[in-house]
Amino acid sequence: MMPLSDNALLRYDRQIALKDFDIDKQQQLAAAKVMIVGMGGLGCVVATYLASSGIGQLTLVDPDTVSLSNLPRQILFTETDCGKAKVEVAQHQLAMRNPECRVNIAQQAFDESSEWLAHCAEQQIVIDCTDQLSSRQQINRHCFATSTPLISGAAIRMEGCVISFTWQKDEPCYECLSHFFGEPIGSCVENGVMAPLTGIIGSLQAMEAIRHLTQYGSTTQGRYLLYDAMNFSFTSLKVKRNPHCRLCAYPQ
Numbered sequence: 001m002m003p004l005s006d007n008a009l010l011r012y013d014r015q016i017a018l019k020d021f022d023i024d025k026q027q028q029l030a031a032a033k034v035m036i037v038g039m040g041g042l043g044c045v046v047a048t049y050l051a052s053s054g055i056g057q058l059t060l061v062d063p064d065t066v067s068l069s070n071l072p073r074q075i076l077f078t079e080t081d082c083g084k085a086k087v088e089v090a091q092h093q094l095a096m097r098n099p100e101c102r103v104n105i106a107q108q109a110f111d112e113s114s115e116w117l118a119h120c121a122e123q124q125i126v127i128d129c130t131d132q133l134s135s136r137q138q139i140n141r142h143c144f145a146t147s148t149p150l151i152s153g154a155a156i157r158m159e160g161c162v163i164s165f166t167w168q169k170d171e172p173c174y175e176c177l178s179h180f181f182g183e184p185i186g187s188c189v190e191n192g193v194m195a196p197l198t199g200i201i202g203s204l205q206a207m208e209a210i211r212h213l214t215q216y217g218s219t220t221q222g223r224y225l226l227y228d229a230m231n232f233s234f235t236s237l238k239v240k241r242n243p244h245c246r247l248c249a250y251p252q
């Protein structure tokens with residue numbers, strides 16, 4: 001692993017000072033490759049924290065351009081960015097924040113193609129920051145097929161959740177969860193979302209990515225974290241693999 005530069009040792013001093021984190025784990029972050037799918041309210045926060053905390057390479061995926069109604073949540077964009085490609089603006093902003101982070105971009109939708117399957121296989125983690133069920137299911141399928149750890153987050157109205165899928169025995173996949181919680185509840189366009197909620201959930205996803213990349217702290221083992229902003233409460237549920245899951249049930 002490449003040694004950290006003097007500049008990096010200074011920049012990441014507060015993380016390196018953490019007990020049992022040290023230079024070793026900071027080096028692991030510098031060597032890490034992470035793909036963020038969706039550069040909305042969650043993706044902007046995840047990308048900002050991962051770039052600033054020293055991830056070596058990020059790949060940002062989003063087909064959309066910036067619009068005025070994005071600005072309350074999507075903190076990498078300003079009013080003058082309206083009409084520009086989200087991934088291009090994000091790449092520029094992240095380069096200013098931390099030039100040591102290499103940022104690749106793809107202004108296209110994540111789909112079932114083998115190209116995306118190959119991209120997933122190259123990553124140490126994929127972070128799902130999309131807001132559509134079909135995209136979430138597709139990301140889950142590709143990550144399952146390539147055994148790429150997946151950190152999924154969602155924020156809608158005044159509720160949010162985060163779960164990591166690391167493909168260990170008995171751990172669920174996203175599809176198991178869809179079965180567990182029934183039908184989707186629609187999008188933020190129809191239901192609304194409070195701006196800081198995406199900041200909280202995105203921050204939790206970034207934290208989980210760092211913890212997973214460096215194996216810092218305990219493993220989540222299929223625990224599902226729910227945040228109820230209306231009632232100032234977090235709930236952690238243990239979710240098991242659905243033995244009838246149409247994706248991950250075994251034996252096939």
Ligand SMILES: [Zn+2]
Nearest residue numbers: 173176245248
């Ligand atoms: Zn499953």
